[in-house]
Amino acid sequence: MARTIERDYVAQRDAFEAWFQSPLGRALLADQREHIARMAEDLTGAHQLLVSISHRLPLATSTDFSHRMMTTPYWSSHLPDATVVCDADELPFPSDSMDLVILHHTHDFSDQPHQVVREAARVLRSSGCLIIVGFNPYSLWGLRKLISRRQHPPWSGRFITSNRMEDWLSLLQFKVEETTSHFFRPPITRVRALQRLTLLEKLGERLHLPAGAYYCIRAEKRVPARTVKRIRWRQPKPVVIPLAGAMGSSSVSRRQERDK
Secondary structure (H helix, E strand, C coil): HHHHHHHHHHHHHHHHHHHCCHHHHHHEEEHHHHHHHHHHHCCCCEEEEEEEECCCCCCHHHHHCEEEEEEEEECCCCCCEEECCEECEEECCCCCEEEEEEEECCCCCCCHHHHHHHHHHHHHEEEEEEEEEEEECHHHHHHHHCCCCCCCCCCCCCCCHHHHHHHHHHHHCCEEEEEEEEECCCCCCEEEEEEEHHHHHCCCCHHHHHHHHHEEEEEECCCCCCCCCCCCCCCCCCCCCHHHHHHHHHHHHHHHHCCC
């Protein structure tokens, strides 16, 4: 039964990548790039990791990090540099090695969403930053998911609530710094209609409504950094070895005492 669910999510993940080429998908991705860039603009460090459903969906490309890497679930002959082929729930990176990790809808299309977050927490160093992007079930998009008869992407995703995600982060010893909701346009595919709804978008952003199509969570890892414990060797007690002459004289003196 578990294998069937995993195959279904893999197929939906591939279709979700293709959905981003639609007018609605391109508008959503452009909005996400803008808000993720804002969330990460004050962050610096050596290593940034984007855990995405595809290498064709780059995010946070303008951040001030020395090395920017991303993951993709499948190998292809035209992978960009610094792209690692792996699953989101099993990252091939050392623990405490990343300064910033971004999860872009990977938990929405994963058979083990909690493990995806756990792996991101493992590779993140202490005081590192985690940014999670996920669909919001308390929105018009979540309503569309409930009433949609055809379960195709993005409506076939998990749509895990931000409150539940914050609970997971709390168990992993993260401090949630910011949770925002964005993209208040209804899930319609017509280009002209999308262009006419810019006023609704601005109104939702101005009022900070929690009913956007997706949420962004920024959290800081508060687990103390690992330290190598040094072995304290016990100092040996000094052993006094008497000299040979001293041993001989003492034995002679004891014999003389007995003779007397």
